[in-house]
Amino acid sequence: MSIEVKNINKRFGDFVALDNINLDIQTGELLALLGPSGCGKTTLLRIVAGLETADQGSILFHGEDATDTHVRERQVGFVFQHYALFRHMTVFENVAFGLRVRPKHTRPTEAAIKQKVHALLELVQLDWLADRYPAQLSGGQRQRIALARALAVEPRVLLLDEPFGALDTQVRKELRRWLRRLHDEMHITSVFVTHDQEEALEVADRVVVMNKGRIEQTGTPEQVYDQPATPFVYQFLGDVNLFHSRVHEGWAEVGGTRFAAPEASDKAVIYVRPHEIDIQRVATDTALAGVITHVRLLGATVRLEVNVAAGDPVEVELTRERYVEGRWSVGEAVWLSPREARVYAG
Numbered sequence: 001m002s003i004e005v006k007n008i009n010k011r012f013g014d015f016v017a018l019d020n021i022n023l024d025i026q027t028g029e030l031l032a033l034l035g036p037s038g039c040g041k042t043t044l045l046r047i048v049a050g051l052e053t054a055d056q057g058s059i060l061f062h063g064e065d066a067t068d069t070h071v072r073e074r075q076v077g078f079v080f081q082h083y084a085l086f087r088h089m090t091v092f093e094n095v096a097f098g099l100r101v102r103p104k105h106t107r108p109t110e111a112a113i114k115q116k117v118h119a120l121l122e123l124v125q126l127d128w129l130a131d132r133y134p135a136q137l138s139g140g141q142r143q144r145i146a147l148a149r150a151l152a153v154e155p156r157v158l159l160l161d162e163p164f165g166a167l168d169t170q171v172r173k174e175l176r177r178w179l180r181r182l183h184d185e186m187h188i189t190s191v192f193v194t195h196d197q198e199e200a201l202e203v204a205d206r207v208v209v210m211n212k213g214r215i216e217q218t219g220t221p222e223q224v225y226d227q228p229a230t231p232f233v234y235q236f237l238g239d240v241n242l243f244h245s246r247v248h249e250g251w252a253e254v255g256g257t258r259f260a261a262p263e264a265s266d267k268a269v270i271y272v273r274p275h276e277i278d279i280q281r282v283a284t285d286t287a288l289a290g291v292i293t294h295v296r297l298l299g300a301t302v303r304l305e306v307n308v309a310a311g312d313p314v315e316v317e318l319t320r321e322r323y324v325e326g327r328w329s330v331g332e333a334v335w336l337s338p339r340e341a342r343v344y345a346g
């Protein structure tokens with residue numbers, strides 16, 4: 001089931017929550033809506049679901065206008081962070097719920113329900129919990145059951161709003177890998193909302209980066225990370241150092257390292273990721289002089305904070321190995337040279 005989002009606009013009073021959103025979601029795709037809090041991700045997801053109506057624009061499911069189709073007829077499965085399981089029902093009954101409430105003529109037989117629920121519980125690898133109540137499950141198990149419940153009615157589209165948002169980092173990481181594998185088996189067109197860039201880049205086929213009710217960029221994880229279309233995308237998808245420069249004959253500079261600048265501007269901002277900076281103890285004509293002020297160990301990588309004469313402190317990321325080899329320490333004079341950069345008009 002493909003989904004087309006066409007010219008969607010939504011206001012809450014004077015506040016523009018969605019500003020002319022256009023998006024094509026391919027059949028079987030796993031798409032992430034990524035952006036900071038309040039950028040309109042949930043509102044867009046709710047409009048696709050039919051839980052919210054747009055002021056303008058339309059939603060097409062498989063080429064057919066679904067704008068006025070009731071949420072029940074859209075055959076959409078939901079997993080929301082706060083869309084809790086029914087507390088008074090066992091895991092089995094929670095998953096069976098959507099089948100049991102069907103009108104009599106489409107309701108499966110008791111035997112068929114039983115078979116289906118067990119198949120789904122096996123799919124989410126929790127069949128052994130069928131007789132438990134939600135209060136007897138961990139947060140991660142609850143979310144997997146919520147997913148099994150959403151899948152029970154054979155949705156044509158699966159919508160997930162921060163499904164793992166309330167869980168701790170380790171469980172989150174496991175569940176997102178698991179979601180990716182599950183999606184590879186089932187191929188249901190799926191859209192999930194997250195504000196966590198790592199989650200979006202790791203799990204999704206394509207990422208839609210949103211900001212203030214607009215789409216900043218849509219692309220594969222590699223595209224949005226390696227070729228960010230706007231400064232916002234660059235900053236949102238990872239830590240970055242900013243250097244301000246005047247533009248001389250089409251070049252902007254960090255220290256003495258030159259980068260091609262956008263033609264139309266006489267000022268530029270140069271964006272450099274912490275792992276794209278070389279650090280050395282020997283001065284060169286082009287390197288930027290500084291002093292190490294902090295060392296932060298982050299597991300496999302190490303961040304050095306370096307004070308430079310002008311501008312904010314610069315963050316340099318090294319692998320743990322290179323850090324140990326280099327014996328870098330606080331108070332040392334060092335010279336920095338960016339290897340890669342992106343330059344935007346300042």
Ligand SMILES: Nc1ncnc2c1ncn2[C@@H]1O[C@H](COP(=O)(O)OP(=O)(O)OP(=O)(O)O)[C@@H](O)[C@H]1O
Pocket residue numbers: 012017035036037038039040041042043044195
């Ligand atoms: N029913 C409502 N009435 C008024 N304003 C609303 C309503 N729903 C959402 N908004 C506003 O619209 C904006 C977008 O909200 P939305 O929930 O879509 O953001 P989001 O990107 O999902 O954020 P978060 O990650 O914090 O959930 C927010 O500024 C929010 O305050």
